Amino acid sequence: MDSFYLSGKVALVTGATKGMGLAIAKALGSAGASLIVTGRSGQHVAQVQAHLSSLGIRTRALVMDLHDHESVTTFAREAKEAYGRIDILVLNAAANTPNGPMVERSENEFDDVMATNVRPNLTLVNAFHRDMIERRDGSIIFMSSRVAKRGTAQLGLYAVAKAAIDQYVRNLAIELGPFNINVNSICPGPVRTDFSRVLWEDPDSEARIAAATPMKRIAEPEDVAGLALLLASSAGRFIHGQNISFDGGMTA
Template sequence: MFDLSGKVAVVTASTKGMGLAIARALGSAGAKLVISGRSQETADAVAAQLRQESGVEIVPLACDITDPASVQRFATDALNAFGRVDALVLNAAGNPPAGSMLGQTAEDFERTMRDGVRGSLALVLALAPQMIERKYGSIVFMSSRAAKRGTGVLGLYGMSKAAIDQMVRNLAIELGPSNINVNSINPGAVRTDFSRMLWADPAREKMVVSTIPMGRIAEPEDVAGLALLLVSNAGHYINGQNISVDGGNTA
């Protein structure tokens, strides 16, 4: 049920952290991979590492999710790499501004929504038509616990992720009749560079962990397992869901 042999998976922002863990999991399950990094050199280095680990067939590409032209080039090259895309995992996002919502500018809002929502939607618009034509596919967005809870320090980020979660529900209705499932993963605190401020300081990590029933911050592999489920036959009937991976924090 979890075998991805013969399938093609595209994972954006997959040279480190959760994206790398997801790419590694899908490749280990047999998928051919297209991965992306901000630079071609970084993507090439990670591809070489993954090939050495498991012999996975992989095409590395550069993609800057904040640059519409880069996104379009990536979509074209990703589709041409193996002639189709069966699974699309949208892990890339920009760096959101931190601080009070009351202190954000119009430019902050536009940049957050552009980098956090528009780039991923552009990839769906480019890659979903061939899924529709073949009546098969899976799309997974990387959202956040911040989409489901209020925050005094990452308000615009939470808004952009809430927009992602709503986009998932809309696309699930539109693409479901074509046998395409669309879902989002909502991680809590994960030990990645992106969330370093939550765990780099031992005192801060202790405070964060105190709110998690399972008593630890997630590792990237905790998120990768759900991504594998959602793009495999085991989870193909799961559609339109925003699934938390947070050790029980939301509960």
């Protein structure tokens, strides 16, 4: 059997209406997984469901707003009811954060960033990990960032939130590894998505990033999807507790 094949598995991908989330959903669905996809807009998730279904991928689309804790908990309940199980949990959704030095950020801004970029992941893991433990099978994939591994003068709050996610991965790896549940984070550099448009929409900015990258380009969403498929499949079953740099060699 193909070790990348996901037939019989159910994959939940948050923030799947565009960019990396949509590319990951397509990759997992094309490998045979049934999908649950989320986004903030009912119209957008319906469009994504129609698109994925047209590709022959079994898909349910649900609305979730990271800014609303009740929305997250309601979504978790509805997701469990959709197929009765979650085998692959991809925590891709994130909220925009204020840019600029940490010393200029307020306590309220810090609290909001943690509430929208860290706490929802805790809520969703808590909702699904017990079933994974009972089956002794599962994969949890967090979307982090390379800025979690280095200092930054402009993306301080975002970096702190992603660093918290990376530590959460290490903790969960110790807790869930004995139950055959692998937990990892993907830490991309610049990717051509709307979320990071400010980094590449200006040709000069993109050229500078490409020049600093050994592969001489920025990543495309489909590049990240390939790594997510590896981590979700039996081919990646012994990759565990890792914060995987995915930046075309920038960290090298």
